[in-house]
Amino acid sequence: MSGEKISMPQYAVYGASGCGRGVMPLARTQLRNEGILNDNLVFIDDNAELHDINGHKILSYEEFIKADRTRSHIAIAIADSKIRQRLAERCCIDGLNPWTIIADNAVIMDDVRLDEGCIICPFVTLTSNIRIGKYFHANLYSYVEHDCVIGDYVTFAPGVKCNGNVVIEDHAYIGAGAIIKQGRPGDPLVIGRGAVIGMGAVVTKDVRPRTIVVGNPASLLSKE
Structure with a gap:
């Protein structure tokens, strides 16, 4: 309509x-590849003391949602999965769109299904027949092999090696350099809901929900 x-x-x-500062360059590159100007890309942070970081404005959440919410997209770059969920639910209630960011050098092969709001960092590989839930974070150099199922709000620190036929339930945290042994068809290795796998751990058997395992082979450290 004329004049609208x-x-x-x-x-x-x-x-x-x-x-967030690690994710922002990926977001910028993705938008540039889609022909969208950097002026439309900002940080949201309610506690920031600065007005901009690395050339991008910092707005509070309330400032950001003053714009047309139906055309507003947010990637949640918060490592704590419980906070990530709380913010995702807040954005949903306010009518904002979840935004998935995938590094342009990530490798995604056959029949990989990502739910909304995922962040896939550089040098990540997702092979074949994989199902991944909402707001998954895969940090640098991580991989997920064939026939894995990953729940909502799961976090991979850098360098995680998740081999085939593994199930990782919601809110699990997999530490940097951890290795998860391959399961079997029909008998996957299972990482329970809210479990924490320590840095460099080698997981050779199921991990119970809300437990922490460390070491090689991984063994129980504590239970929440």
Whole structure:
């Protein structure tokens, strides 16, 4: 319609700490490849003391949602999965769109299904016949092999090696350099809901929900 003002889509990385600053260049590159200007890309952080970081404005959540919410997209770059869920639910209630960010050098092969809001960092590989839930974070150099099922709000630190036929339930955290042994068809290795796998751990058997395992082979450290 002549004279009608058309709002531009807005994009944000929620969180301006280390995780968010690592995700922002991926977001910028993805938008550039889609022909969207950097001026439409900001950080959201309610506790930031600065007004901009690395050339991008920092807005509070309330400032960001003043724009057209139907054209606003947010990637939640918060490592803590419980906070990530709380923020995701807040954004959903407020009518904002979840935004998936995938590094342009990530490798995604056959029949890989990602739910909304995932962040896939550089040098990540997802092979074949994989199902991944909402708001998954896969950090640098991680991989997921064939026939794995990963739940919602799961976090991979850098260098995680998740081999085939593994089930990882919601809110599990897999530490840097951890190795998860391959399961069997019909008998997957299972990492329970909310479990924490320590840095460099070698997981050779199921891990119970809400437990912490460390070492090689991984063994129980504590239970929440």
